[in-house]
Amino acid sequence: MDQSILTEIKKAAKKSLKAKENELSDTAKQIEILNGELFADGELPYFKDKIAESGQFPLKPAKLEILQINVGYMCNQVCEHCHVDAGPDRKEIMTRETMEQCLEVIRSTGAHTLDLTGGAPEMNPHFRWFVEEASKAGIKDFIVRSNLTIILANKKYHDLPEFFKKHNVHVVSSMPHYTRGKTDKQRGDGVFDKSIRALQMLNKVGYGMPDSDLRLDLVYNPSGAFLPTDQAALEHDFKKALKEDFDIDFHNLFAITNLPISRFLDYLMASDNYEDYMYALVEAFNPAAVANVMCTNTISVGWDGWLYDCDFNQMLDLKVASKVKHIKDYNEDLLNNRDIVISQHCYGCTAGAGSSCQGTVA
Amino acid sequence: MANSYYDPADLRKFGKITEWSEELGNKFFDYYGKVFEEGALSAREKSLIALAVSHVVKCPYCIDAYTKDGLQRGITKEEMMEAVHVGAAIESGATLVHGVQMMNKYNKLSM
Numbered sequence: 124m125d126q127s128i129l130t131e132i133k134k135a136a137k138k139s140l141k142a143k144e145n146e147l148s149d150t151a152k153q154i155e156i157l158n159g160e161l162f163a164d165g166e167l168p169y170f171k172d173k174i175a176e177s178g179q180f181p182l183k184p185a186k187l188e189i190l191q192i193n194v195g196y197m198c199n200q201v202c203e204h205c206h207v208d209a210g211p212d213r214k215e216i217m218t219r220e221t222m223e224q225c226l227e228v229i230r231s232t233g234a235h236t237l238d239l240t241g242g243a244p245e246m247n248p249h250f251r252w253f254v255e256e257a258s259k260a261g262i263k264d265f266i267v268r269s270n271l272t273i274i275l276a277n278k279k280y281h282d283l284p285e286f287f288k289k290h291n292v293h294v295v296s297s298m299p300h301y302t303r304g305k306t307d308k309q310r311g312d313g314v315f316d317k318s319i320r321a322l323q324m325l326n327k328v329g330y331g332m333p334d335s336d337l338r339l340d341l342v343y344n345p346s347g348a349f350l351p352t353d354q355a356a357l358e359h360d361f362k363k364a365l366k367e368d369f370d371i372d373f374h375n376l377f378a379i380t381n382l383p384i385s386r387f388l389d390y391l392m393a394s395d396n397y398e399d400y401m402y403a404l405v406e407a408f409n410p411a412a413v414a415n416v417m418c419t420n421t422i423s424v425g426w427d428g429w430l431y432d433c434d435f436n437q438m439l440d441l442k443v444a445s446k447v448k449h450i451k452d453y454n455e456d457l458l459n460n461r462d463i464v465i466s467q468h469c470y471g472c473t474a475g476a477g478s479s480c481q482g483t484v485a
Numbered sequence: 486m487a488n489s490y491y492d493p494a495d496l497r498k499f500g501k502i503t504e505w506s507e508e509l510g511n512k513f514f515d516y517y518g519k520v521f522e523e524g525a526l527s528a529r530e531k532s533l534i535a536l537a538v539s540h541v542v543k544c545p546y547c548i549d550a551y552t553k554d555g556l557q558r559g560i561t562k563e564e565m566m567e568a569v570h571v572g573a574a575i576e577s578g579a580t581l582v583h584g585v586q587m588m589n590k591y592n593k594l595s596m
Contacts, residue, residue: 302561345557352557356529360559402497 137201139210140386147389148208150440156388157467161398167405170469177410182463187455188420191238191434191480192225193217194250195426198242199276202297202310204344204387206438209242217426219249224428224450226253229260233455234422236264238480240434243273245280258290266293268342268480271321272314284328293338294330295377295480296322299346301364309346322371331373340375342482348396350403350474351378354483377482380404382435382471404470412477415484418463424450432463434480439468496546529558536565537572 140148147153162169174180195216198209217225229237237257244250244267258265267287274283287294298318299309306315322339325331331339341361345351358376365371381387383400391397418432422443428450431437445461447454477484503510521531532554539547555565 300559305561343559347556349553349556352554352559353528356527357559360529399493406497 139201139208139212140389141208142210142212145389147385147392150438153384153388153439154441154466156392156397157383161401162467167401170465170467173405173408173470174410174413174465174473177413179410179413182413182416182418182465184459184461184463185419187232187234187422187459189236189238189417189422189480190229190232190234190424191240191421192424193240193426193434193437194222194242194244194247194253196242197246198270199246199273200243200270200311200314202386203390204309204346204381206382206385206387206435207242208385208438213242215426216247217249217428219252221426221428221450222249222253222256224453225424226256226260228450228453229257229262232262235262236266237262238266238268238421240268240480243270245269245273245283251286254286254290254292258292264293265291266295268295268297271296271298271318274321274324275317284325284330287325288328288330288337291337293340294325295340295342297344298322298341298361299344301361301368305346309344319369319371322365322373323369326370326372331371333372339373340377341373342377342379344379344381348391348394348400350380350407351478354378354476375482377480378476378478379480379482380471380474380478382468384435384468385438401467401470404474407474408470409473409475409477409485412473412475412485415477415479416469416472417479417481417484418472421480422458430458432461433472435468435471436464439466441466491545493546493549496549499546529560532558533560533564533568537568540569541572541576 147156161167171180174182193207196207196209196213197211197216198205198207198213199211201210237260239254239257241247247253254265254267269283269287274280286292296318297310298306300306303315306318307313310318322331325339328337329335330337343351343357343361351357354376357378361376362373365373383391383397383404388397391400418436421433423431423434423437425431425437429437430443430445430448430450430453431441432443436442441464442448443458443461444464445458447457472478472484475483475485500514503514521528521535524531526534532551535547536551536555539551552565
């Protein structure tokens with residue numbers, strides 16, 4: 124793409140869309156684009172019509188397996204592709220009161236996985252208390268999505284690897300590439316070196332080692348307007364490069380497709396890649412991925428306690444289509460009867476081998 | 486008709502060639518798909534070969550397609566550019582090796 128446009132985007136990317144008062148910080152504007160002429164004129168099929176072809180509309184939940192809680196949009200990084208539009212200027216942070224309500228649900232849920240995300244979840248002032256309390260609930264798999272650099276951002280975070288270990292937390296971290304250039308381009312200057320140091324600190328306490336129960340997985344997002352390729356091949360390349368260059372071990376790599384919302388949508392529009400990207404997503408549509416898409420086994424809880432089918436719907440402010448809409452009224456049986464709310468961004472989770480917060484699904 | 490020989494949007498319509506010759510079109514796409522599967526060569530290696538050949542045959546559609554394919558596979562820009570140089574080296578070599586023919590002819594015709 125044109126270097127001058129790229130420079131402009133990079134300059135502007137240091138703030139969230141919200142802080143810049145960018146029109147795309149308005150979720151209604153994003154939905155208007157996703158329902159725009161590309162689909163309205165029939166050039167591409169609406170997601171609803173596409174899944175109806177394979178008899179998968181309306182999309183219904185299967186068994187609830189994952190409770191994903193977003194504890195706030197504040198982050199020490201401002202990544203160009205971020206679907207949360209997270210950053211240091213975001214003040215939306217889960218309160219202790221909402222966390223108490225979450226804990227009640229965590230203690231009674233049938234889900235086997237608890238998945239904390241953000242922003243940088245560690246920046247929530249109640250984060251450590253929340254992890255301590257949640258870890259007592261006996262959930263089988265307790266994930267914290269850590270951006271790695273937070274561990275080095277301030278002295279008070281340096282002991283996070285030990286803290287995670289103490290509570291047997293499964294650490295899942297973003298790493299867009301095993302080379303410095305690509306990582307820093309997407310996530311900001313210096314992010315690669317800090318991420319490498321953080322991974323080495325996690326390895327040091329036992330995370331990610333071949334026979335270790337301390338799980339360390341990496342998340343790969345394409346750094347641009349293209350889809351991820353075969354997850355196993357990428358994992359092989361990442362493992363080889365990170366081991367050879369930095370003596371880093373990790374368990375699995377999750378390849379996640381960037382969904383055309385928020386900051387990534389802004390990038391697609393500004394770089395004139397939106398149409399091609401939507402074509403690529405629709406062409407790669409895979410009905411087998413629809414059957415296992417993460418909204419069928421996940422409930423996403425927002426920082427203010429509202430419930431969503433997934434973290435992406437949360438960022439588009441598309442609340443669950445259920446009588447129960449807030450964590451304080453949580454009822455798993457009622458929620459499991461809902462229809463999942465969909466729009467054209469959902470093509471991002473059904474392309475190729477599919478995409479979820481746990482990587483490919485088909 | 487577009488007033489340019491190449492339109493990037495035409496690449497998306499490649500599959501339509503089967504509409505005017507279904508059997509041959511389908512045979513081509515089956516063959517094409519098979520060629521790029523993981524084999525004695527990895528799909529990654531094949532992608533780089535395809536990128537180099539795309540430049541040698543100077544196909545803008547192929548260059549777009551295999552640059553994107555390389556990005557998807559996590560292939561770095563350094564690897565991509567080296568592949569292009571391999572293609573360019575063979576192409577320039579193919580020109581220059583004919584210099585021997587020129588020399589032979591020159592010598593034959595000269596006293």
